[in-house]
Amino acid sequence: MLEEESEADVFELLAKPVRRTLAELGFTEPTLPQTMAIPTLLSGKNVLLIAPTGSGKTEAVLLPIFSNRKNPKAYK
Numbered sequence: 340m341l342e343e344e345s346e347a348d349v350f351e352l353l354a355k356p357v358r359r360t361l362a363e364l365g366f367t368e369p370t371l372p373q374t375m376a377i378p379t380l381l382s383g384k385n386v387l388l389i390a391p392t393g394s395g396k397t398e399a400v401l402l403p404i405f406s407n408r409k410n411p412k413a414y415k
Contacts (some may be wrong), residue, residue, distance in 0.1 A: 349377050353402055354409040361402075370395035377403055 349369045350358055361367075369377065372390040379386050380403040388396050 349374050352378060352381055353406040356409050357402060357406045366398075370399070372396050373399040373402070376400065380404075381406065 350361060350366075353361075371394070372388055373395045376386045376388050376396075376399040380400065386400075388399060390396050
């Protein structure tokens with residue numbers, strides 16, 4: 340149950356404009372690679388992300404970048 344709650348919270352770590360855009364595009368639940376990578380990337384650490392095609396790797400890396408561009412002081 341704790342794992343399910345943390346999955347839902349991963350998108351909540353992103354800047355509000357990014358979360359809003361995700362919701363508008365219909366992305367409500369992060370994939371496993373996103374759940375595992377986003378918090379680490381937001382903390383400024385590097386991640387080696389290996390997962391199958393179509394599993395959300397690109398978004399897992401780009402969403403924290405977009406979030407940081409929208410709210411740069413939040414992650415310093």
